[in-house]
Amino acid sequence: MATISLQNVTKAFGKNNVIHGINADVKDGEFIVIVGPSGCGKSTLLRMVAGLEIITDGEICINNKRVNELEPMERDIAMVFQNYALYPHMSVFDNMAYGLKIAKIPKNEILQRVNTAAEILQLQDYLKRKPRELSGGQRQRVAMGRAIVRKPAVFLFDEPLSNLDAKLRVQMRLEIKALQKELGVTSLYVTHDQVEAMTLADRMIVMNAGNADQIGAPLEVYNDPQSTFVAGFIGSPPMNFLNNLFAQNQQLDSSAQQAIDRLLTDLPTEVSATLQQQDNDNLTIGIRPEHLSLCEPPTAHLIGKVKYTEPLGAETLLYIEVQNQQTITLRQAGDIEIPAAGDSCFIRVNTALICLFDSKGKRIQI
Amino acid sequence: MDKQVTFNNRYLPYFLLIPQVLITAIFFFWPAGQAVYQSAYIPDPFGLKSQYVGLENFRFLLNDPYYLASFKTTALFSCLVTAVSVGAALWLAVMADRIIKGATAYRTLLIWPYAVAPAIAGVLWLFMFNPRIGLVSWYLGLLGYDWNHVLNDNEAMGLVVVASAWNRISYNFLFFLAGLQAIPRSVIEAAAIDGAHFWKRFWTIVIPLLSPTTFFLLVVNIVYAFFETFGVIHTITAGGPQQTTTILVYKVYADGFVGQDLGSSAAQSVILLLLVGILTIVQFRFIEKRVHY
Numbered sequence A: 001m002a003t004i005s006l007q008n009v010t011k012a013f014g015k016n017n018v019i020h021g022i023n024a025d026v027k028d029g030e031f032i033v034i035v036g037p038s039g040c041g042k043s044t045l046l047r048m049v050a051g052l053e054i055i056t057d058g059e060i061c062i063n064n065k066r067v068n069e070l071e072p073m074e075r076d077i078a079m080v081f082q083n084y085a086l087y088p089h090m091s092v093f094d095n096m097a098y099g100l101k102i103a104k105i106p107k108n109e110i111l112q113r114v115n116t117a118a119e120i121l122q123l124q125d126y127l128k129r130k131p132r133e134l135s136g137g138q139r140q141r142v143a144m145g146r147a148i149v150r151k152p153a154v155f156l157f158d159e160p161l162s163n164l165d166a167k168l169r170v171q172m173r174l175e176i177k178a179l180q181k182e183l184g185v186t187s188l189y190v191t192h193d194q195v196e197a198m199t200l201a202d203r204m205i206v207m208n209a210g211n212a213d214q215i216g217a218p219l220e221v222y223n224d225p226q227s228t229f230v231a232g233f234i235g236s237p238p239m240n241f242l243n244n245l246f247a248q249n250q251q252l253d254s255s256a257q258q259a260i261d262r263l264l265t266d267l268p269t270e271v272s273a274t275l276q277q278q279d280n281d282n283l284t285i286g287i288r289p290e291h292l293s294l295c296e297p298p299t300a301h302l303i304g305k306v307k308y309t310e311p312l313g314a315e316t317l318l319y320i321e322v323q324n325q326q327t328i329t330l331r332q333a334g335d336i337e338i339p340a341a342g343d344s345c346f347i348r349v350n351t352a353l354i355c356l357f358d359s360k361g362k363r364i365q366i
Numbered sequence B: 001m002d003k004q005v006t007f008n009n010r011y012l013p014y015f016l017l018i019p020q021v022l023i024t025a026i027f028f029f030w031p032a033g034q035a036v037y038q039s040a041y042i043p044d045p046f047g048l049k050s051q052y053v054g055l056e057n058f059r060f061l062l063n064d065p066y067y068l069a070s071f072k073t074t075a076l077f078s079c080l081v082t083a084v085s086v087g088a089a090l091w092l093a094v095m096a097d098r099i100i101k102g103a104t105a106y107r108t109l110l111i112w113p114y115a116v117a118p119a120i121a122g123v124l125w126l127f128m129f130n131p132r133i134g135l136v137s138w139y140l141g142l143l144g145y146d147w148n149h150v151l152n153d154n155e156a157m158g159l160v161v162v163a164s165a166w167n168r169i170s171y172n173f174l175f176f177l178a179g180l181q182a183i184p185r186s187v188i189e190a191a192a193i194d195g196a197h198f199w200k201r202f203w204t205i206v207i208p209l210l211s212p213t214t215f216f217l218l219v220v221n222i223v224y225a226f227f228e229t230f231g232v233i234h235t236i237t238a239g240g241p242q243q244t245t246t247i248l249v250y251k252v253y254a255d256g257f258v259g260q261d262l263g264s265s266a267a268q269s270v271i272l273l274l275l276v277g278i279l280t281i282v283q284f285r286f287i288e289k290r291v292h293y
């Protein structure tokens, strides 16, 4: 059982700064997912916690004890790698027992611990096999088993599911979540898949180019994104961003102008006040695809043309071009009639749920 | 996709093969045949007539204490050369694999000795260890050690072993380095997290994963020590002192060309031929079955 705290952690490879000071506190037993696009420094951050990369500056504490100078083996952690990193010349049993043997744990206890782990992970029938004789999902389980037999204070996962096919990924995701809850071990989990992040995390750290843009529970991050980056990264399809919606010098026909005016009056008063206060050319309006819906012309907030549609069964995505050649996505239930590409359409906005961002992409709280 | 080369003239391919076939025939099949033929004869001292003796040459050889001693010498020599060259190369490869700064420069330097022909290597080492003018033996003298491999058989053996092994380290080094770099970094890191320190990782992860490379190199180096170290031995010790560095290949030369005992020399060649055959089979067998993790 452990807490982890990162204090202003930075990392530079030579002159190349890749982590620019990250602060986070992880509670005992919490499942934290670090999510962000490729190359943003997720693995580097995780490897610093593991002790596989030197911490350039700042401090990492596990259980309130500074670990910057400790070797990986002294940190009481276990890590699951993206490529599993199993010992290819050892049987499944030996793979799991390796760390225990080094720790000089008595033979019968090793046997018992490995067997228990194998039972949890349904690996009993494979203990004598070599990793090359296993499927991807089984290898993944062995890697998990190797981590859990040691009963570490912290689990670290670096994209453990990214080599699996989509179906297995969903299944393993559930298994990992259940296992972590059962064992109650504090976990850091790196992924670039935002669905994985949403489903697994107690809280998530959304990283962007070496910074932690936002830390919070999945729904909190989804509903209340602190930057355009987070709003665009979390959620699929991403949040719609609209610029210059209310600029004065637009050449709009009368019905479009009426719609815009209607939108302005329907916005919450604080939002329209902010829009009028500031130079609104620089503001970005964000709205989730599910907060848009098709409507009759007299109630429309936006008028556009359907570019193409994606019927997914349970839901349908409509890609619609609105004024200033901006394309937005609208998500509606699958049983609602789908307009044809090229049709004009009338959109109503759930104005209470609009997010405002400043010119730097930072959220304006209202 | 198979690349099918088509010739307009159906005899052209055979024509193009002729040089290689001729070379193999003239320099391998013909002498090998001659050796087998001559091993059954004893020429008279003037080389004018030969007398057919059947397997007599072989019987004589296998009862000749010098020949049997040469077998032992060869075994010892090959084991030492292989151990030294494989061991040193592994050590260098492990070190080179850890270095980050200037890695390519070190690696290039380590590969150079391979370009030195065995005979030249022999001369190099001979100069350094020459009892009278050698630099190293002079320093050893200063330290109070009287180096003279011309008289001392252990020193002689040591010197030919080191010179032969040195020549071979580069080759082994390249294989080991490639082998080390093929081990995924994450496997090593996983072992580190599992609590294994450097040497523990070395013995339990690195060495087992390198074992296919190591086995291959052992066979190749034994073959080398058996058959390709003639130049080193010839330049440094000429088989001496008292035949203590006369390995089988050198004895073929010494008996045949120096001692003029062509029948015995031919019989020895045939025995060597069989040995090469066996070693080659072992090698190929192994390479086919080579374990891939």
Ligand SMILES: Nc1ncnc2c1ncn2[C@@H]1O[C@H](COP(=O)(O)OP(=O)(O)OP(=O)(O)O)[C@@H](O)[C@H]1O
Residues within 6 Å of the ligand: A013, A016, A018, A036, A037, A038, A039, A040, A041, A042, A043, A044, A045, A192
């Ligand atoms: N050993 C290294 N030397 C120099 N630069 C490195 C090193 N490792 C990573 N980097 C750089 O640091 C940045 C972050 O890399 P990192 O591997 O942490 O990204 P990531 O978020 O895990 O990406 P991915 O999702 O693709 O795994 C990248 O720009 C990468 O080029």
Ligand SMILES: [Mg+2]
Residues within 6 Å of the ligand: A042, A043, A044
């Ligand atoms: Mg990564």
